[in-house]
Amino acid sequence: MSRQTLIGSEALPRPMARIEVFTDDGPLCREVLDMIEIGKCGKCELVERNLAREPEAHREAAARYGVRVLPTIVVDGRFKVEGKPDFPWVCSDELLRRLEERYPLLRKPK
Numbered sequence: 001m002s003r004q005t006l007i008g009s010e011a012l013p014r015p016m017a018r019i020e021v022f023t024d025d026g027p028l029c030r031e032v033l034d035m036i037e038i039g040k041c042g043k044c045e046l047v048e049r050n051l052a053r054e055p056e057a058h059r060e061a062a063a064r065y066g067v068r069v070l071p072t073i074v075v076d077g078r079f080k081v082e083g084k085p086d087f088p089w090v091c092s093d094e095l096l097r098r099l100e101e102r103y104p105l106l107r108k109p110k
Helices: 002-005 027-039 055-065 093-102
Strands: 019-023 044-049 072-075 079-082
Touching: 019 027, 019 055, 027 044, 044 055, 079 093
Parallel strands: 019 044
Antiparallel strands: 019 072, 072 079
């Protein structure tokens, strides 16, 4: 799968997609992490930001993305999915279209 397939035609400075998952230690967050790990392509970088274990380390990122619920998934700072996705997480054009249509990240004003 090409980089463009996963992240769209907009060129990004990274050679891969960055998937950040804001979690706690609950089973729902573990299930979502496992789902993404299985469905992501080899070029994606999965980063867990566990707010239960390291709240201070991830406070700024959580505020930047407006995290209100756990889990929250942020892809390349462009898309945000709150809660468990109700669709399969498989790197594909279909996933990108769904994220672009239904989950654009609306940034908080500075």
